[in-house]
Amino acid sequence: MEKGRGAGYGVYVAIFAALLVLTGATVAVSYVDLGLWNVAVALLIASVKASLVALFFMHLKHEGGLVWTFALVPVLFLVLIIAGTLSDTLFR
Amino acid sequence: MAEDTAHFAGEGGGQASGHVSPAVAYEAAKLGIWTFLATEVLLFGGLFTAYIVFRLKFPEMFHKDFVHLNRLLGAANTVVLIASSLTVALAIASIRKGKQQLLKLFLSLTILLAGVFLVIKYFEWTEKFAHGLFPGTDIFFSLYFMMTGLHGLHVLGGMLVLGGMLVLAGRGKFSESYHTPVEISGLYWHFVDLVWIYLFPMLYLIG
Secondary structure, eight states, X not given: OOTTTTOOHHHHHHHHHHHHHHHXXXXXXXXXXXXXXXXXXXXXXXXXXXXXXXXXXXXXXXXXXXXXXXXXXXXXXXXXXXXXXXXXXXXX | OOOTTOOTTOTTTTOSSSSSOHHXXXXXXXXXXXXXXXXXXXXXXXHHHHHHHHHXXXXXXXXXXXXXXXXXHHHHHHHHHHHHHHHHHHHHHHHHTTXXXXXXXXXXXXXXXHHHHHHHHHHXXXXXXXXXXXXXXXXXXXXXXXXXXXXXXXXXXXXXXXXXXXXXXXXXXXXXXXXXXHHHHHXXXXXXXXXXXXXXXXXXXXX
């Protein structure tokens, strides 16, 4: 009930700092030629940033199963749409 | 609707004037915005899918084109949006503690940062146009303008929503016990940030 309501400002500032560091890292890595690894690293860092935003700024960390379901089902559908489309366009 | 006496944390909810207890109303509002965000995931998802399909089909085009984007401006805008996510989170943390002045301050800062984002975006677009790069130039720029344009519209919409919250906050509508609209608007604003967190590397960093 009360959990998460009293979250202090400090947590948010710490998450903000982490997001800044990760942004700096992804820009720095983009200047190094790693071939396909550039794509993997960029998407990995983006996903870590997205998780921090969702968990802390959007309070998912303090939400129950119902909100988590509402948050994750559209992501699952997006994966299905991308996978379904690629299963066509990649094999024409 | 919003009873002034609402205590959404739910101690014996239901005695307030409405027929739904404030705690239930708050949960319902949250599920409502998450449902809206689900439609937004799929709206942007169509463009993400198109990006993946065409990137796999025309890798040389993406490699040749993405260098035209200014990754430092893109990074600057990333920092601006992350900062605006922080300020809106702080706005919510403030009103959860009943601090109305801080709520107004942080909402104003968020709107200001959203404005900065759009100004930087404007300069980027005009610079592209000046170099003869338009939505019709090729598929990469078609995707670039469509994705950043749709995202920019969401930033604009967010400014309007947060502006509405600022007006309501100015009228003293929000308190420690009632601030559901601020929470809901904040969730939307964080989503706009989330989309940019993916758009930035996809368009500016990996070619």
